[in-house]
Amino acid sequence: MKRIIFILSAVCFNVLLLAAQPKKGQSQGSDIDKKVDALIAKMTLEEKVGQMTEVTSDVVSTTTNGAHQIDAAKIKEAILKYHVGSILNVSGQAYTREHWYEVVSAIQAEAAKDRLKIPVIYGIDAIHGVTYTAGSTLFPHEIAMAATFNRDIAYKAGEITAYETRASYIPWNYSPVLDLGKSPLWPRIYETFGEDPYLIKTMGTSIIKGYQGNDVGDKYHVAACMKHYLGYGYPVSGKDRTPAWIPDRYMREYFLPPFIEAVKAGARTIMINSGEINGVPIHGSKYMLTDVLRGELHFDGIAVSDWRDIEYLHDRHHIAATQKEAVMIAVNAGIDMSMVPYEYSFYNYLIELVHEGKVSMARVNEAVHRILKVKYQLGLFERPVGNPNDYPKFGSDEFRQVSVQAATEAITLLKNNNNILPLKKNIKVLVTGPTANTMRSLDGGWSYNWQGDQADKFAADKNTILEAIQQKIGKGNVSYEPGATFDSLKNVNDAVKAAKNADVIVLCLGELSYTENVGNIDDLNLPWAQTQLAMELAKTGKPVILVLAEGRPRIVTQAESRSAATVMTYLAGNEGGDALASILFGDANPSGRLPVTYPKYPNSLNNYYRKNLENGNSDDSHSYNPLYEFGFGLSYTTFGYGNLHLSKPNLKANETLTVTIDVKNTGTVEGKESVLLYTSQMYASIAPDTKRLRAYDKISLKPGESKTVTFKITAKDLAFVNDISKTVTEAGEFKIQIGDQTQSFNFISNTVPSRTGRL
Ligand code: BGC
Secondary structure, three states: OOOOOOOOOOOOHHHHHOOOOOOOOOOOOOHHHHHHHHHHOOOOHHHHHHHHHHEEHHHHHHOOOOEEOOOOOHHHHHHHOOOOOOEOOOEEEEEEEEOOOOOOOHHHHHOOOOOOOOOEEEOOOOEEEEEOOOOOOOOOOOHHHHHHOOOHHHHHHHHHHHHHHHOOOOOOOOOOEEEEEEEEEOHHHHHEEEOOOHHHHHHHHHHHHHHHHHOOOOOOOOEEEEEOOOOOOOOOOOOOOEEOOOOHHHHHHHOHHHHHHHOOOOOOOEEEEOEEEEEEEHHHHHHHHHHHHHHOOHHHHHHHHEOHHHHHHHHHHOOOOOOHHHHHHHHOOOOOEOOOOOOOHHHHHHHHHHHOOOHHHHHHHHHHHHHHHHHHHHHOOOOOOOOEEEEEEOHHHHHHHHHHHHHHHEEEEEEEEEHOOOOOOOOOEEEEEEOOOOOOOHHHEEEOOOOOHHHHHHHHOOOOOHHHHHHHOOHEEEEEEEEEEOOOOOOOHHHHHHHHHEEEEEEEEEOOOOOOHHHOOOEEEOOHHHHHHHHHHHOOOOOOEEEEEOOOOOOOOHHHHHOEEEEEEEEOOOOHHHHHHHHHHOOOOOOOOOOOOOOOOOOOOOOOOOOOHOOOOEEOOOOOOOOOOOOOOOOOOOEEEEEEEOOOEEOOOOEEEEEEEEEEOOOOOOOOEEEEEEEEEEOOOOEEEEEEEEEEEEEEEOOOOOOEEEEEEEEHHHHHHOOOOOEEEOOOEEEEEOOOEEEEEEEEOOOOOOOOOOO
16 A cells, blocks of 8 residues: 655654753753863862762661661771762661761761762662651552553652652652553563553653752752663563563664653653663663763763663673673763662772773763762752751651542552442441551552561551551451462451451452562462452352552452452552542542553453554454453543544644543542543554554543543654654554544645655
């Protein structure tokens, strides 16, 4: 078929990636650049390489009988001998704000003794709130944030996190994760905004704006760190930090756009993917770290390695014969700072490499320039430690309410047979299952410590699912029998017996907290014991409300087929228990939508933006057939969609298509509705995706109320990356789908096709 192809006027992908407008903080760029240059001119090679060295808190601390403190001799060695520019992480578990003050003050006091008095930049994984400070406001993880489809909540959560991170005297946050949560096997999917590039980029830029504000240097904002650049989320095996195969075209179509937008939004730093793609470890990829990141994206901030990843170029990836060669490869590829993080070999090797001419002084100066510039932008030279009195709202009820709202809007109602939910408050409920009574299944990893295994201690004042239900309807109405641990049955007969005296069973299945490789699995099915528990309880004939508290969509098909209602909480954070209880008993109306496809079978893990070939036909019944689709979620009210209207039948380049749709609350209670706009290109030179999310909005409607939602679509929104890695919009027919409404239009181009000659 003859098709006219329009290559965006800018034709070249590079040109699409115009540099971001500078934000405040960056806007003083030239002044800061001059200061930085002046400082660099005074620095010795040792001082420069020290700035590029980041060590973990344990290197400068001692912990005796659980009491952590900065060790005078070790910090002296780090700063005065190695001129270390950055320290990260927590030693052991969360500190109080007061302890963070002592820690950061001791570090900065030592930095002030060094010849040039350059402050240290402290970094932390405040990835769903400031995770390592006791009493902080913990939000839902990114996967749940994405389920809200509410950018404002992401922005507010970012703002509060920044406030509380600065209240912990830390100016640098290793967040957000902008990885594509494409594979449910990957243990870090809960740290992502789900499987869709548009959802990731919109939620990602919202949270970055919240973190950085208009002036990243004020006392309430922090530098964001986009991670993990690039292609981390899709290892072939599904296991963390194992090889991925991702063609350049796919990389640019699905993985790169969130980073492009985040750079435009002004993100100050980036962390690199620990994995290897097509055999190339990203920490050694000059193409990724310099040609694409700097040449195309025009990113001017700090590129920090991930944990030990330079060393791993030798130890794990075997692309460097020695540790020293690994340092040479990584720094020459474009790494500015090494998260070493346990010792000083990076420092010693890099100095030798510069002396030997294997790494140029220009490359070192470039890296140090970026590091010092961010330190200036963060205001660290004037204010190396914040003022404890500046943060009265830390852990406040005002902040908690935002987390409540986020959890409430995230929790997703997937099934509600005969409107069994909401439940009445005067019924007898059996609460059962391994996730019912632990904060670990609400907070997940990165909560109070790396693995989140201290959540029940640190969040003891927060309600587990069981406690929240008890509080909601009174302890007398609630019985509790766990019935199973995460992977084995435990007194299942007691649960079955208790079910007989209950009106309803709230069965809480899912996962315990885990982080990174600790969360690797060999089987996407939930452990069999959990399904067995579901089957035993179903035999009682009592209605089962299945609650899934989990970081990724584990296969639950058998258990789920026996439930009367199914609710997904993801990792909804400290307020997740209360938010769930409010939804179960009708004090809140659910409005979450799945940000990932929920698979039905372990061998059918398609994303919603599958190819048409995966849609199956009469000869093929084993294609795309998820348990629940991306974007799916029910409410206690109903919404009617009508009057889908396009402003024109034909869209040309440089024109805007205005799309309107009327949404009406046709039920009896107030509700929020995420209105999702998908486009499908009917035919294109690359097999088009079946559909793609291009816009969304979240509205609130009273019973009987209608609103008209308006979206603007341009040629750019319809573009894809073609087989020569160019971003193009091809002429032809498109379908728009919102709710159950569809309309078609044509994209028209007068531009002569200029493709590569392939038919
Ligand atoms: C993780 C990063 C994290 C870093 C520092 C690494 O293991 O991959 O996401 O920011 O540790 O804690």
